[in-house]
Amino acid sequence: MKDTNVADDVMRAAVELFAANGYANTSVQQVVEAAGVTKGAMYHYFQSKDDLLFGIYDRMLSLQKEHLDAIIERGGAVGDVVRAVCVDVIETSIDFLPEGTVFFRSMHMLTAPRQSEVTRRRRDYNDTFAALIEQGQAEGLYRSDIPRPVLIANFFADVHYLSHWYSPEGPEGKTLLAEQLTDLYLAGIDARAANGGAR
Template sequence: MSQSTDAPQVPKRQRTRRVALRDGTETKEKRLRLTQKAIVSAAAELFARNGFGATSLDDIAAVLKVTKAALYYHVKNKEEILRLIYLSVLNVAEEPLRQIVESDLDPEEKLRRAVEHHIMVSADRSPAVTVFYHEQPHLTGPFSKEITIRQKDYEHYFERIIEEGQATAVFLSEVDPKIATFGILGMCHWLSQWYHPSGHYSPAQIATMFTAILEHGLLRSKE
């Protein structure tokens, strides 16, 4: 009788265990490589495109090519991801603006730099900024109040610049600083709806044009 040349058979249970261990290791490695920053970035894209309510954790996991369990390793739920998106915008927007407002620059230059800063943040974080201005109703509890307070503080920085310019006769005194702030920020906010990095103008160029509109309007001088 001839001898078999087949390789030794590994028991099915042992093969299954090896596959399970290998898969478990791969899942763990992916989970460790995954970061909150990556989750926030992917979720911001989905929330901006589809809306917070229409996006599930499964959708976010699919984009990141991980399991939903891997997401839970970093975040508690979808609401926490939304919270992190809001913080990702505020944490880069607030401090530089405060420094501009409290600097020794003249009001005109402060306004120019404040607008440029706001536009740069909006362009650099376009999906997150879109989420920021559309999904606030989904924030609940103390964090919702915190965001409202921080938003008002941010707006107040622009009001301070305008008030300073009015006090030194640089800006028109008959314009309500709060209304002017709403107009400025409204113009800047819309950037997140149409700006694309491959477009004709850079964020800095757009900021220059926006500032020119604010300072001089669109009408040519009649002098």
């Protein structure tokens, strides 16, 4: 049976080192020393430093996709589903703030196959989210005077920018912040915003 604690220790050490020194300036040897494991133990879970960087993002994205699918499966009005999805993706992004910060700063250094895999995974999430927005537009909830990709990019730009200013030690907890950002986003795409507030 695999010792998942080893993988967690390696991942945690990698995130800390990549954040402090940069991905390019961190060696595999530094990661294994910080994790207190051997190179052999690390290579049991991660084939390369590239694989480790991908794994950092994969863990976060996999969790967010699982949550997205579960929220949709529960059903309900599309407006409620979209709101729940938005709150969740902000909360989980805050939970994985160090991982997200490291990944977005270093993703251009991934090998081409890994970059393609990241693109595919992100597109899968994006397409599912886009389908919800499309349904809301069809029901007259969300504005259609702005292209759907712009509406979607507006939300995820805020999510990706979190690491530049949000601090978990700040006065607002993740749930309150997630609700506030979601309220701002949904108010901006509300169909009433396209015609001065009147349906």
